[in-house]
Amino acid sequence: NAGVTQTPKFRVLKTGQSMTLLCAQDMNHEYMYWYRQDPGMGLRLIHYSVGEGTTAKGEVPDGYNVSRLKKQNFLLGLESAAPSQTSVYFCAGSFRGQPQHFGDGTRLSIL
Amino acid sequence: AQRVTQPEKLLSVFKGAPVELKCNYSYSGSPELFWYVQYSRQRLQLLLRHISRESIKGFTADLNKGETSFHLKKPFAQEEDSAMYYCALLRAGGTSYGKLTFGQGTILTVHP
Numbered sequence: 001n002a003g004v005t006q007t008p009k010f011r012v013l014k015t016g017q018s019m020t021l022l023c024a025q026d027m028n029h030e031y032m033y034w035y036r037q038d039p040g041m042g043l044r045l046i047h048y049s050v051g052e053g054t055t056a057k058g059e060v061p062d063g064y065n066v067s068r069l070k071k072q073n074f075l076l077g078l079e080s081a082a083p084s085q086t087s088v089y090f091c092a093g094s095f096r097g098q099p100q101h102f103g104d105g106t107r108l109s110i111l
Numbered sequence: 112a113q114r115v116t117q118p119e120k121l122l123s124v125f126k127g128a129p130v131e132l133k134c135n136y137s138y139s140g141s142p143e144l145f146w147y148v149q150y151s152r153q154r155l156q157l158l159l160r161h162i163s164r165e166s167i168k169g170f171t172a173d174l175n176k177g178e179t180s181f182h183l184k185k186p187f188a189q190e191e192d193s194a195m196y197y198c199a200l201l202r203a204g205g206t207s208y209g210k211l212t213f214g215q216g217t218i219l220t221v222h223p
Contacts, residue, residue: 031208031209033209033210042115042117042197042213042214042215042216043155043197043211043213044213045210048208048210050208056208058210092155094209096209099145099157100209100211101157102147102154102156103154104153105152105154
């Protein structure tokens with residue numbers, strides 16, 4: 001039982017490149033979330049999903065897209081990376097009414 | 112809209128001293144409050160949930176609805192408590208979909 005697993009753990013991109021971050025969970029979580037963590041800003045919600053095939057915008061969705069084609073996977077995409085998207089990205093999952101379980105994070109640097 | 116404020120970015124104490132990490136919130140309904148801890152370069156872990164009324168690793172937190180606070184306390188800090196601490200709020204109701212609102216975080220350093 002791995003819990004919530006994020007891939008990759010580190011990545012360096014050039015401005016304008018695209019990439020996809022993968023979040024996989026084996027806890028059968030109904031809800032899944034993507035956050036970014038920046039110094040002094042706490043964690044801010046980018047997008048979330050309340051079930052397979054559904055996604056919704058969070059607090060800071062611009063520049064990101066997500067998909068949840070399978071219940072266990074939640075993908076975060078950057079179509080054209082910008083330096084302002086340099087951050088640590090965390091994925092989390094939860095059941096209704098229960099606390100969120102987090103992945104280890106992905107450190108993304110955009111040059 | 113709800114908001115969570117952690118007024119201290121940094122907090123330093125010596126081993127064995129009491130520690131209090133402050134958390135204030137604004138929300139018109141009945142929220143659920145959490146404390147999450149993040150040890151150096153690790154994932155966030157749930158530390159406390161106010162409805163559980165537990166003491167985890169010697170930490171306690173009491174929800175004070177009058178003062179809209181949920182401060183985290185420990186009577187005798189240990190070096191291994193050094194970490195980033197986040198206070199988080201969950202809105203009541205089904206439409207919240209479990210979304211948490213986080214404070215800015217407090218970095219606690221416990222000196223030997």
